[in-house]
Amino acid sequence: MHDVKERPTIVERAMLIGVTLPDDTTTNTRSLLDELRELVDTVGFGIMHERMVAIRKPQAKLLVGSGKAQELVDEAKAYNCDVIIFDNELTPAQQRNWEALAEGKILVIDRQEVILDIFGDRAQTKEAVLQVELARLEHNLPRLKSAWTHLSRQRGGGSMQRDAGETQLELDQRMVRTQISRVKRELEGVIQHRETQRKKRMTVPVPTCAIVGYTNAGKSSLLNKLTNSNILAEDKLFATLDPTSRRCPLPSGQPLVITDTVGFVRNLPHRLVDAFKATLEEAIVSNFLIHVLDVNSPEVDAHAQTTLSVLQELGAKDKKIITVFNKIDALWDEETQADLSLRYPDALFISAHSGEGLKELQDKMEAIVEADFAQLRLLIPHERYDLVARLHREGGVRKEEARDDGFYLVASIPERMLSTVQPFILQNSQT
Numbered sequence: 001m002h003d004v005k006e007r008p009t010i011v012e013r014a015m016l017i018g019v020t021l022p023d024d025t026t027t028n029t030r031s032l033l034d035e036l037r038e039l040v041d042t043v044g045f046g047i048m049h050e051r052m053v054a055i056r057k058p059q060a061k062l063l064v065g066s067g068k069a070q071e072l073v074d075e076a077k078a079y080n081c082d083v084i085i086f087d088n089e090l091t092p093a094q095q096r097n098w099e100a101l102a103e104g105k106i107l108v109i110d111r112q113e114v115i116l117d118i119f120g121d122r123a124q125t126k127e128a129v130l131q132v133e134l135a136r137l138e139h140n141l142p143r144l145k146s147a148w149t150h151l152s153r154q155r156g157g158g159s160m161q162r163d164a165g166e167t168q169l170e171l172d173q174r175m176v177r178t179q180i181s182r183v184k185r186e187l188e189g190v191i192q193h194r195e196t197q198r199k200k201r202m203t204v205p206v207p208t209c210a211i212v213g214y215t216n217a218g219k220s221s222l223l224n225k226l227t228n229s230n231i232l233a234e235d236k237l238f239a240t241l242d243p244t245s246r247r248c249p250l251p252s253g254q255p256l257v258i259t260d261t262v263g264f265v266r267n268l269p270h271r272l273v274d275a276f277k278a279t280l281e282e283a284i285v286s287n288f289l290i291h292v293l294d295v296n297s298p299e300v301d302a303h304a305q306t307t308l309s310v311l312q313e314l315g316a317k318d319k320k321i322i323t324v325f326n327k328i329d330a331l332w333d334e335e336t337q338a339d340l341s342l343r344y345p346d347a348l349f350i351s352a353h354s355g356e357g358l359k360e361l362q363d364k365m366e367a368i369v370e371a372d373f374a375q376l377r378l379l380i381p382h383e384r385y386d387l388v389a390r391l392h393r394e395g396g397v398r399k400e401e402a403r404d405d406g407f408y409l410v411a412s413i414p415e416r417m418l419s420t421v422q423p424f425i426l427q428n429s430q431t
């Protein structure tokens with residue numbers, strides 16, 4: 001777009017603002033800003049000043065009253081801030097009004113934009129990259145008149161001209177709409193490809209589990225720990241898995257595929273829930289979930305709530321969930337554990353670092369797979385009793401039932417034997 005011009009300074013000095021309403025009882029403002037602070041740190045901005053503001057009623061123009069807004073802008077200037085970041089969501093008009101109030105000298109954004117930026121940096125698969133691009137374009141479209149479009153543009157030193165004429169604005173809007181259509185088309189292709197891959201994977205019904213939870217709870221660490229403790233020879237069957245999915249057989253030899261998912265954050269912008277559907281979709285289609293919580297977080301209940309409500313939005317809340325409180329090695333307050341055990345009676349306490357509690361976790365995982373994975377049943381003819389004997393030797397048979405027409409075995413097939421027994425798998429059999 002030709003209306004991009006150099007911005008004189010690189011944005012790096014930020015003022016954080018959290019606005020609360022009287023009925024805002026979900027969590028206290030201090031912790032709201034704690035989280036925003038972490039997000040802003042992640043994008044590499046220095047935080048010069050923070051303010052929490054309580055208001056009675058949101059104002060359409062600036063969210064807070066004009067007098068208060070002026071006071072906050074003056075503070076931002078006094079602290080030499082280049083950017084004001086709101087924990088609250090701002091409408092495009094409010095964003096413009098704030099920037100006008102700061103005479104175009106201060107960039108005004110909200111946490112959604114910060115999250116978009118972080119997700120943009122983390123997107124790895126082609127689909128995730130496209131999804132983030134789409135979310136960003138849709139976010140920018142109603143803000144085109146604004147002085148700046150995006151943090152990364154900022155950091156690169158460019159920005160969008162504030163005084164673009166109406167015609168130029170319309171041109172820009174059309175261009176963004178065209179880009180949106182292009183990205184959507186590309187996405188359709190990628191999604192179709194993923195579906196085909198997944199169907200291929202489903203032809204051998206191996207149980208799957210997704211690790212979900214708040215950002216920084218230790219999901220990736222847990223996946224690594226579980227995987228390292230179960231080193232397995234290369235298996236071509238799963239060579240096409242998404243990079244975040246790994247084979248992770250249980251100690252009994254029961255095959256299992258575990259997927260790491262994107263970390264949740266409070267008020268995950270809706271367009272980002274869509275954007276990361278690709279990763280989260282693994283949670284929807286998996287057989288069960290491991291919900292990881294940081295035992296040391298003072299906001300652990302709010303985090304649990306956030307994760308469960310996003311799962312609900314995705315239609316995955318009725319799945320079996322194993323709740324684990326991670327980082328028990330770093331817990332200094334024993335009362336916390338006692339209190340959490342009372343409130344989350346089924347939860348386990350683990351440490352992805354020290355390995356504490358992992359055996360219990362794996363036992364629970366085995367129990368769920370055994371109970372739920374009824375479709376992995378084999379019908380083996382009498383004359384192939386050698387195969388049944390081998391399954392026994394390999395520790396793979398949990399239940400065996402002799403039937404008139406053959407042997408009926410339930411679940412727990414060692415991964416190395418999957419291709420051997422595949423012709424005998426009874427798919428979707430509930431009998």
Ligand SMILES: Nc1nc2c(ncn2[C@@H]2O[C@H](COP(=O)(O)OP(=O)(O)OP(=O)(O)O)[C@@H](O)[C@H]2O)c(=O)[nH]1
Nearest residue numbers: 215216217218219220221262263327330351352353
């Ligand atoms: N003390 C301790 N620290 C842990 C443990 N597990 C993870 N951590 C630390 O917690 C931080 C976050 O861990 P990750 O595994 O990256 O967390 P995540 O949930 O995958 O984070 P996102 O990728 O942001 O969603 C890292 O600094 C880990 O070293 C644990 O059992 N004990």
